[in-house]
Amino acid sequence: MSDQRLKSVVIVGGGTAGWMTAAALAKTLAPQGLKITLVESEAIGTVGVGEATVPPILTFNAMLGLDERAFMRATKASFKLGIEFVDWGAIGETYHHPFGTFGLDVEGIKFHQVWRKFADQVGPIGDFNLTEAAARRWRFALPDPDPAKVMSSLKYAYHFDAGLYARFLRGFAEPRGVTRIEGRIASVAQHGETGFVEAVVLEDGRRIEGDFFVDCSGFRGLLIGQALGVPYQDWSRWLPNNRAVAIPCELGGDGLTPFTRATAREAGWQWRIPLQHRIGAGYVYSSHHIDDDRALDTLLANLDGRPTEDPNFLRFTPGRRERAWDRNVCAIGLSAGFIEPLESTSIHMIQAGITKLLALFPGNGVDPLETDEYNRLTAAQVDHIRDFVILHFKATQRDDTDYWRYLSSMTVPDSLARRMELFAQRGRWFPSNYDLFHETNWTAVLLGQGIIPEEWDPLVDSLPEDQIRQRLAGLSTLIARTAEAMPSHAEFVARYCGAAAPSSTSGVPA
Ligand SMILES: Cc1cc2nc3c(=O)[nH]c(=O)nc-3n(C[C@H](O)[C@H](O)[C@H](O)COP(=O)(O)OP(=O)(O)OC[C@H]3O[C@@H](n4cnc5c(N)ncnc54)[C@H](O)[C@@H]3O)c2cc1C
Incomplete structure (x- = not known):
């Protein structure tokens, strides 16, 4: 041959x-x-x-053998613990989509099922996720490699x-x-x-x-x-946004938060991505619902600092x-x-x-067989992400503009409709091997967008109630204390990989 x-x-x-x-x-x-x-x-x-990135980027950088500090210094990076969603499920509501897991499964029963039964007594599910607890306090520390430690549950990616x-x-x-x-x-x-x-x-x-x-x-x-x-x-x-306008601005407002902020607007949403030297900001919108000038005005009216560059308008067609x-x-x-x-x-x-x-x-x-396999896996991965992103637009109570009325009433792909229904009934959720987003991700967004399971898994009723209540209380206290003990994200970045002087707004929320 x-x-x-x-x-x-x-x-x-x-x-x-x-x-x-x-x-x-x-x-x-x-x-x-x-x-x-x-x-x-x-x-x-x-x-x-x-x-903004997601945690698997750490594996890519490690495969290359990159030194994290050198990479972060060179790219003026900060840490990302997840995304804060503002005004999505309804105007005035905020939730986090954190990396890292919620709590611990109990005797093989999913944590969110256990939490659902006791939700009225133990507080929001985010109190059981160390990554979210740190994000909400604008704090950061590197995870502990010892799986026995609660610090091992922290997961992060980067803004760069x-x-x-x-x-x-x-x-x-x-x-x-x-x-x-x-x-x-x-x-x-x-x-x-x-x-x-x-x-x-x-x-x-x-x-x-x-x-x-x-x-x-x-x-x-x-x-x-x-x-x-x-x-x-x-x-x-399903994804009518087809334009974006991006403008970086000076680091101001809330400073170096360890999360991306996505704020829903009348015909799209605005991103805020804090880097060491500036904030990346932009408005992603649907040209059928708002024109370029109005989108730019909205963005300029909602920047954290003075723009450092001219607006960059982008056009795209969602798909693959x-x-x-x-x-x-x-x-x-x-x-x-x-x-x-x-x-x-x-x-x-x-x-x-x-x-x-x-x-x-x-x-x-x-080899056509291998090429087909590549395409099959890629399609499955991208279609899964498509469903996850559509969820944010579909599961909303917002009806204040044509844009939101269209999104909340649209027919979504069957694969997503099924997932939403399964979760809404009894919190059911099943993973598939190649998916980027897992249980924590779907649970955070489904709950955050207002889909609360009507019932919990009947298996939860076999667990001893007092013991579970105590265990949950102990866990949320441990997570809160651990998060409180971390340095502020701004301090950590300045010390670990500072490329520039720390911002004047460094610190933790008031
Ligand atoms: C509004 C917006 C926000 C985004 N935010 C994020 C985010 O937060 N996180 C994230 O993961 N992704 C984000 N993305 C996606 C991200 O920007 C891209 O995935 C990433 O930059 C990769 O782009 P690319 O290299 O495929 O294409 P490009 O950056 O467009 O590079 C194309 C390259 O091809 C070259 N080229 C093209 N034509 C020719 C030619 N004729 N001859 C020679 N060279 C040519 C160009 O010079 C260039 O080097 C965002 C995208 C948009 C539109």
Whole structure:
């Protein structure tokens, strides 16, 4: 059999997706002699947003062997313990979606089921989640690796400057053998019969050939969409937000909180992401319900400090490619699809794409069976995230604008309708292996958006009531004390990885 092992990979695009892919391939496959080339165009630039992450990013950074402090200093990062949702279920209501778990299961019975029975007597479920307890107090400390300690239950991700992250990863990838080529791709050369991509051709005529291509060209989908014609599934009927305006501003207001804040607005929602040197802010909205000028005015009226840049308007269509991998092209990043940034899932999907690509990296040529497997897993992962994000818009009592009236009355995918109904009846919830969001995530958002199970699991009634009540009281006290003992997030960041002077508003809530 002839040797059809891939000898060269070309990555098209140098945004977060391109450099994350380059770094991962440089770490794992460059030592085996794989030639890796990345093409990007400074004239086109990157999308320029994307600052909040989810906990699996720690695994990605660890796989590369990055030093956490150096990475956080270089990207001006802060810690993220979850998201604070303001005005979502109803105007005036606030809830947290924390990472980390709620309580402990009791004799195999889910904690939220036990909590549901005693909810009136023991307080909100967030009191049983150390990550939320720390977030609410604006405090932070690193988790304890000892699983016997309550501090082991704390989970975190980061807020960082995505542009600086890409630069940091470039500094990792280039010395490990990745060749960067600056230039604008003008055309794509394909095999006459198979349609396999053979080369990308730059405006100045340079031809960059490869055995395999990773399309990280952003919303354009230069290879996967424009060259190979893989269709895009449009999810606008469930996720009508199709625009965003982003403006970073000076660090002010509540300062360096260890959480992202998502505030629901009349026709969308506003993000607040605190970094060490500034706050990332933006309004994600539906152009069918509000125009650009009004969205910008709303954002400007609700900034924590003076803007540090001009507004960046973005347009997008929520959805995904029918196949992320087609022939010898694998799309990673925005070229593969985009679900609006409410739960900060895009960078995670880049990571998940890279992880699967490495796990299914072609041995002797591209194998359609393995390509199908990649696409099957990707579709399941993205569809799951889609459902989770739609939940935030569907489960609301808001009816103050056309936008919210549309969302609360829309028909959602069957998979989500089923989950909502199962939870609303008896708090039932079942995990699936490849899902990003687990029990804590769904429970936090379902309860936070006002879906309280009508009954609890009948198995809870077999537990001794007094003992359980005592146990719950003991646990919430332990969690509150542990959170109180942590330093403020601002202090911790300044000491651990400070890239700049701590903000004047550092500290804890009044
Ligand atoms: C409003 C908004 C907020 C977001 N917030 C978050 C968040 O909080 N968390 C999160 O995880 N994600 C977020 N995202 C998503 C995140 O920004 C992206 O997933 C991430 O930046 C990856 O983008 P990318 O690398 O795929 O594309 P891009 O950044 O667009 O990069 C594309 C690259 O391709 C190159 N390119 C394109 N065409 C050509 C050509 N013809 N020739 C040569 N090069 C070319 C460009 O130069 C660039 O280098 C957000 C997205 C939006 C729109």
